[in-house]
Amino acid sequence: MSKTTRTVCPFCNLGCELGFEVKGRDIRRVDYVSDSRNEGSLCPKGNAAAEIANHRKRLYHPIIKGEQASLAEAIGYLRQRLTDFKPDEVLVVYDASLTCEEAALLAAWTRGAGYENLAYVTLGPESAFLYGKSPATSVEKITTGEYAFIVGDAFGQDSVISGYLGKAKGDNRKFRYIVVDAFETNTSHFAHRFVQVKAGYEGLFLYGLYKHIASDKVDLESITEACGVEVSTFEAVALMIRNKDGVLVNAPSRGRSFDPFLTHAAALGLAGVLEQMRYLPLGRRVPSGVRSSFYSYLPMLMGGRIKAVVSFGAYFPWGQPQLKPVLRKAEFVAAGALFIPDGRFELELVLPMTAELEKQGSILTLFGDAELTGELPPLSGSLPAGEYIRRLGGTVKPVESLVGNHEALDDAAIDERAEALVSYKAKRRRGRDYLLVGTQSAIGFLSIFAEEAWVKLSPEDASSLGVKDKEEVGIETEQGEAWLSTRIQPGIPSGVAVVSTNHQPSLALFELGTDSATGEGLLKPSWSRIWKR
Numbered sequence: 001m002s003k004t005t006r007t008v009c010p011f012c013n014l015g016c017e018l019g020f021e022v023k024g025r026d027i028r029r030v031d032y033v034s035d036s037r038n039e040g041s042l043c044p045k046g047n048a049a050a051e052i053a054n055h056r057k058r059l060y061h062p063i064i065k066g067e068q069a070s071l072a073e074a075i076g077y078l079r080q081r082l083t084d085f086k087p088d089e090v091l092v093v094y095d096a097s098l099t100c101e102e103a104a105l106l107a108a109w110t111r112g113a114g115y116e117n118l119a120y121v122t123l124g125p126e127s128a129f130l131y132g133k134s135p136a137t138s139v140e141k142i143t144t145g146e147y148a149f150i151v152g153d154a155f156g157q158d159s160v161i162s163g164y165l166g167k168a169k170g171d172n173r174k175f176r177y178i179v180v181d182a183f184e185t186n187t188s189h190f191a192h193r194f195v196q197v198k199a200g201y202e203g204l205f206l207y208g209l210y211k212h213i214a215s216d217k218v219d220l221e222s223i224t225e226a227c228g229v230e231v232s233t234f235e236a237v238a239l240m241i242r243n244k245d246g247v248l249v250n251a252p253s254r255g256r257s258f259d260p261f262l263t264h265a266a267a268l269g270l271a272g273v274l275e276q277m278r279y280l281p282l283g284r285r286v287p288s289g290v291r292s293s294f295y296s297y298l299p300m301l302m303g304g305r306i307k308a309v310v311s312f313g314a315y316f317p318w319g320q321p322q323l324k325p326v327l328r329k330a331e332f333v334a335a336g337a338l339f340i341p342d343g344r345f346e347l348e349l350v351l352p353m354t355a356e357l358e359k360q361g362s363i364l365t366l367f368g369d370a371e372l373t374g375e376l377p378p379l380s381g382s383l384p385a386g387e388y389i390r391r392l393g394g395t396v397k398p399v400e401s402l403v404g405n406h407e408a409l410d411d412a413a414i415d416e417r418a419e420a421l422v423s424y425k426a427k428r429r430r431g432r433d434y435l436l437v438g439t440q441s442a443i444g445f446l447s448i449f450a451e452e453a454w455v456k457l458s459p460e461d462a463s464s465l466g467v468k469d470k471e472e473v474g475i476e477t478e479q480g481e482a483w484l485s486t487r488i489q490p491g492i493p494s495g496v497a498v499v500s501t502n503h504q505p506s507l508a509l510f511e512l513g514t515d516s517a518t519g520e521g522l523l524k525p526s527w528s529r530i531w532k533r
Helices: 049-053 071-082 100-113 125-130 139-143 160-171 202-213 220-227 232-241 260-273 294-302 321-327 385-392 411-422 442-447 459-465
Strands: 003-008 017-023 026-031 090-094 117-120 147-151 176-181 193-196 246-250 277-281 308-311 332-337 349-352 360-365 368-373 434-439 454-457 472-477 480-488 496-500 512-514 521-523 526-532
Touching: 017 049, 026 049, 071 308, 071 332, 071 349, 071 385, 090 100, 090 294, 100 117, 100 360, 100 385, 117 294, 125 260, 125 277, 125 521, 139 160, 139 277, 147 232, 160 246, 176 202, 176 232, 193 232, 202 220, 202 232, 202 260, 202 411, 220 232, 220 411, 246 260, 260 277, 260 411, 294 321, 294 512, 434 472, 454 459, 459 480, 459 526
Parallel strands: 090 117, 090 308, 147 176, 147 246, 176 193, 246 277, 308 332, 332 349, 434 496, 454 480
Antiparallel strands: 003 017, 003 368, 017 026, 360 368, 434 526, 454 496, 472 480, 472 526, 512 521
């Protein structure tokens, strides 16, 4: 006899509740929980939850040097290998797949073992959300406003938010959508005012608006020239949000912005000067209890001072192909994995991880803490991070408190970032005439419903290249090349090529850089060469 289990969708920070129809370990389908905050609504990521739990590529046994092993063998092997290194040569890593309780346990275990290096890793521009924090919100606050000011393709990436905002619009005929983006998207189609900026400069526009509304001295002329908008646009948008109740939604994407930290900092600033504005930093969840960023350790890895990397997350390093050459510098790498990863034999040890959907514990959402129930049966052969830590054993020394977030960027740091972006010139080599930017729709999540092996081009650029819709083109950046199917789309600016960062070969085209001020990893828009096959 089947039963319905309930838990929280962990794939973005909205924390929607969902259910599963389960018979034994057999997960029949996703069930829609009507008596929940999201009233049963789910985006494609939530609808894919059963596919993820049942995925044919789920990893159900450890792998040691390319060979299948038992859990006991893998844990013993990890315990032994760690004794081969000095404590300051070991880097312990975690990501957002850990519950708040698991992150605290890992910090206590790391301290008890004497390891000096504990780092979180994020898989996208949401790392900016860790710098400063807006208060938890409520559905009532989102659904009763007079406007929604959206940066990015929020409806395409996390579509449940469109239902919340649609209710606000349905209850108020004067409700208005303002959208800022570099090209037309699912979200911009709903805009009463669409502010189209140059690709990568969304944050600079938001900064200019923040300074304009705060009546701070700022050179709007240079900002408008860099962003590609008119000076009058700032006051036009200000009139739509000043002295009104509404929400600012920031929905970043990998490879989309030159400085997502400026976007987030300017959004926090706007919400500070407009008392009736609520800020919603929307996207993938970020780790709880932050320490240092993994990317700040890259110089130590490249220089040989870090010799062992041990990750207790489910997604690192599989979501970032750019890290492969970096991790080859380490003598020993152990990592958790949800799926059988491509190139898994390059790592000495791979541990099968329990999916977040199968865990019990708390996670952070825009609405505050939410509880994963643990009612969904875990995949046999997998363990959650907390259980691996407990089985490894050793002294556990609780940490008094884990920092919830880093300090917000101060005004001087924000001004410095804006000035740098005004004068920023992306590296460009001869023959690379197309600025490659990323998008990450919910429908392409983990390639379950759509592969998204495409590049979107303007009709003008497609004509110049001599390609028709769905014909293949080659794309080359300094990182490599890929063959993708063309999608000709009006609303894409000439000279801009849009690819899906859900698609691993497309994601690998972007260069991994490090933000100099925060030490966080960044995938910025990159110049590319495109040719017809």
